[in-house]
Amino acid sequence: MKNKNVIEVENLSKFFGDFAAVNNISFQVKAGEIFGFLGANGAGKTTAMKMLIGISSPTSGKATVAGFDVYKEAESIKKNIGYMSQKFALYDDLTVKENITFFGGIYGLSKKQIDLKRCELVEELGLQEVTNSLVASLPLGWKQKLAFSVSLLHEPKIVFLDEPTGGVDPITRRQFWEMIYKAAHNGTTIFVTTHYMDEAEYCDRVSIMVNGKIEALDTPKKLKEHYKTDTMNDVFLKLARG
Amino acid sequence: MGITVSNISKSYGKVTALSAISFDVKPGELFGLIGPDGAGKTTLFRILTTLLIADKGQATVAGYDVLNDYKSIRNSVGYMPGRFSLYQDLTVEENLNFFATIFGTTIEENYDLVKDIYVQIEPFKNRRAGKLSGGMKQKLALSCALIHKPKVLFLDEPTTGVDPVSRKEFWEMLKRLQEKGITILVSTPYMDEAALCDRIALIQDGKILEIDTPNAIVSHFPKPLYNINADNMYGLIASLTKYEHTYSIFPFGEFVHYTDKRDSMDKESLKAYLESQGLTDIHIEETQPTIEDTFMELAK
Numbered sequence: 321m322k323n324k325n326v327i328e329v330e331n332l333s334k335f336f337g338d339f340a341a342v343n344n345i346s347f348q349v350k351a352g353e354i355f356g357f358l359g360a361n362g363a364g365k366t367t368a369m370k371m372l373i374g375i376s377s378p379t380s381g382k383a384t385v386a387g388f389d390v391y392k393e394a395e396s397i398k399k400n401i402g403y404m405s406q407k408f409a410l411y412d413d414l415t416v417k418e419n420i421t422f423f424g425g426i427y428g429l430s431k432k433q434i435d436l437k438r439c440e441l442v443e444e445l446g447l448q449e450v451t452n453s454l455v456a457s458l459p460l461g462w463k464q465k466l467a468f469s470v471s472l473l474h475e476p477k478i479v480f481l482d483e484p485t486g487g488v489d490p491i492t493r494r495q496f497w498e499m500i501y502k503a504a505h506n507g508t509t510i511f512v513t514t515h516y517m518d519e520a521e522y523c524d525r526v527s528i529m530v531n532g533k534i535e536a537l538d539t540p541k542k543l544k545e546h547y548k549t550d551t552m553n554d555v556f557l558k559l560a561r562g
Numbered sequence: 563m564g565i566t567v568s569n570i571s572k573s574y575g576k577v578t579a580l581s582a583i584s585f586d587v588k589p590g591e592l593f594g595l596i597g598p599d600g601a602g603k604t605t606l607f608r609i610l611t612t613l614l615i616a617d618k619g620q621a622t623v624a625g626y627d628v629l630n631d632y633k634s635i636r637n638s639v640g641y642m643p644g645r646f647s648l649y650q651d652l653t654v655e656e657n658l659n660f661f662a663t664i665f666g667t668t669i670e671e672n673y674d675l676v677k678d679i680y681v682q683i684e685p686f687k688n689r690r691a692g693k694l695s696g697g698m699k700q701k702l703a704l705s706c707a708l709i710h711k712p713k714v715l716f717l718d719e720p721t722t723g724v725d726p727v728s729r730k731e732f733w734e735m736l737k738r739l740q741e742k743g744i745t746i747l748v749s750t751p752y753m754d755e756a757a758l759c760d761r762i763a764l765i766q767d768g769k770i771l772e773i774d775t776p777n778a779i780v781s782h783f784p785k786p787l788y789n790i791n792a793d794n795m796y797g798l799i800a801s802l803t804k805y806e807h808t809y810s811i812f813p814f815g816e817f818v819h820y821t822d823k824r825d826s827m828d829k830e831s832l833k834a835y836l837e838s839q840g841l842t843d844i845h846i847e848e849t850q851p852t853i854e855d856t857f858m859e860l861a862k
Contacts, residue, residue: 360725361696406723460599486723487751489598489766490854491861494812501796515725516752521815522795540816551815553726553754560727 324351326478326509327372332381334367341367343532344381349525351477354500354510356520359529360560365513366482368529372511373480374398386477399428402471402508405482409467412456416447419455420470427474434473441469461492468499472508479503481512485519497522517553526552528559535559563589563625564745565610565714570619572605579605581768582619587747587761592740594759595749596857602768603749604644607718610747611641624713624745637665640707644718646699650692654683654702657691658709665710675742676705679735697728704735715739717748721755733758753854764857771860776853783851783859785809786827789817792841801839805832812858819855820846 327349334342342364349355359365370376372385374394383390386400410419420441424434442451445465455463464484471479481500485493497519504510512523520526520540527537536543536559540552547555565587572580580602587593595603608614610623612632621628624638648657658680662669673680683701686694691702700720707715717736721729733755740746748759756762757776764771764779772779792798798818802811809821822832829846836844 360727361723363725483723487599487719489601489751489861490753490858491812492598497813498799501799505796515723515729517726518815522813556726557730560725 325349326351326386327355327511328382328384329372330382332368332371332383333379334364334371334376335379340532342371342378345529345532345534347527347534347537349478349509349511351509352504352507353525354504354512354523356523356526357511357513357529358520358526358556359513363529363560364532365529369480369482369511369513372397373401373403399474400477402474402476402479403482404464404467404471404479404484406464406484406486407482410455410463410470413454415452415454416442416458416466417451419466420473423470424473429474437473441466441473445469461488461496464488465492465496465499468496472503476508478509478511481510483513483515485514485516493519517551517556520552520556528556530560563713564591565593565624565747566620566622567606567610568620570606570609570616570621572602572609572614572616578768580609580616583765583768583770584619585763585770585773587745589745590740590743592736592746592748592758592760594756594762595747595765596751596753596756596762596853597749597765598751600767601765603765604718607641607643607716607747607749611639611716612636637710638712639714639716640710640712641716642703642707642718642720644722646703648691648699648703648706651690653688653690654694655687657702658705661706662709667710669709672709672711675711675739676708678738679708680705697724700724700728700732708739712744714745714747717746719749719751721750721752729755753852753857756853762853764853764860766857766861771857779853779856780851783856785821787849787851787855788820788822788827788829788846789814789849790820790832790836790844790846791817792836792845793843794841797839797841798836801836801841805835807832810859810862812855814854817849819849819851 325348330346331344332342333340333344357365371378371390374390374397378390385397388396414422420438421434424437442448485496500510525539526543527534543555547558549555568584570580570583597603609616610621610628612628612635623635626634628635658669679701683698721732736746761775763773802808802818802820807823809823812819833844833846
């Protein structure tokens with residue numbers, strides 16, 4: 321299972337006019353892997369991620385996600401992945417229950433499946449008291465944990481997490497990562513961006529983008545050895561400073 | 563001339579944002595408010611910058627009372643809110659000029675103070691602020707907050723969502739501003755930035771957990787702390803969670819930070835237990851706590 325690639329990217333580029341936001345990147349992600357996608361602001365992470373989730377067409381190169389081609393099968397990609405970002409995840413003016421029902425519906429689950437998933441999810445996150453509360457009233461950490469669970473409702477092969485833990489308190493941040501480990505343990509592939517370098521250490525492998533290119537890609541351990549540093553933070557500083 | 567905060571409370575309806583907060587910031591100090599989203603940091607900033615009135619308590623900024631002398635405070639402080647609040651449809655230069663003018667000064671008069679920061683965005687001075695990248699917006703916002711030469715600078719989460727390289731550069735800029743005699747109150751959710759402040763207040767749920775220098779806060783950690791790693795992180799966390807002697811476990815980069823309930827912890831028996839759980843390649847060694855460890859211990 322772990323040997324199968326669920327993301328394959330080959331010489332992928334995206335130009336805006338003359339500007340190469342993503343410049344000829346290549347990498348593979350294996351099933352069940354936690355893959356950290358790092359880079360400075362403006363390095364091209366978001367542009368690359370948008371191509372992989374099927375909402376932006378590449379200028380050149382090849383990529384498949386969950387076996388689907390990013391040019392021709394973007395709609396199939398969207399059905400087979402989960403996505404959550406810090407900026408947008410859930411509807412604040414819907415209740416917890418309504419959000420779960422809404423996203424379950426969007427992902428094409430039956431009413432029965434939605435009811436079952438909702439009970440499981442509410443139980444697991446301990447949200448019994450707040451199922452009928454507006455999401456706006458929940459603490460950020462709860463929202464993020466709920467958003468992650470919602471992104472897994474349709475049991476996607478891959479889940480894309482765009483800075484899922486920004487601003488979250490340190491305890492909740494760790495609980496969030498325990499959920500990520502669990503999902504990966506159950507075979508879901510995790511593709512995650514973060515600015516917390518300790519979180520980079522939690523990944524099986526990490527890529528670091530600099531000015532549209534992938535400058536490094538390996539396990540955190542090997543990256544630290546290669547750049548002769550003790551922490552991923554120092555690896556990042558060495559690379560991103562150029 | 564710094565900041566004094568005495569028993570400040572603020573509620574929004576039933577929600578208590580700040581609950582009897584007290585602390586002082588000395589003149590020229592770089593003071594950090596460290597806490598997650600929803601801790602009450604922004605409410606406190608808004609009270610100190612006279613944009614919000616507290617329900618209870620007193621506060622002064624640069625020697626002025628936040629209620630009675632609010633106009634003097636507004637002339638004496640620079641404020642960089644968490645959300646980008648410059649004029650998106652004015653250019654970089656127009657924004658800076660605007661802020662200089664409303665404070666009765668000019669860019670030229672205080673150019674020295676903002677020079678370090680402003681030179682980095684000056685090549686884009688004719689670009690509209692709305693079209694800047696995140697890092698450039700942050701630099702422009704800081705320039706605008708400084709252009710009237712404030713005595714006290716308030717920075718509300720200036721580095722949230724900013725990558726580690728830009729965060730490092732931003733803190734280097736803060737240190738230089740501090741050397742120019744400006745008192746700085748800065749908030750951040752990044753615990754690693756706390757170590758760069760003179761003193762910090764750890765804040766959560768509207769209450770201050772502790773105030774001290776970063777070194778002192780770390781030294782208050784109550785128990786020996788151990789780094790543990792093994793071949794399988796998920797299995798390691800699951801096994802330690804079940805272990806009868808576990809006091810706390812938190813994933814920390816490539817390790818798990820572990821504290822033991824007992825007064826003296828027995829490494830060998832812990833290792834044997836982990837092996838019995840099917841883990842291999844187990845390493846256990848004592849390590850130094852960080853501010854994040856202390857925060858989590860206090861917030862438990």
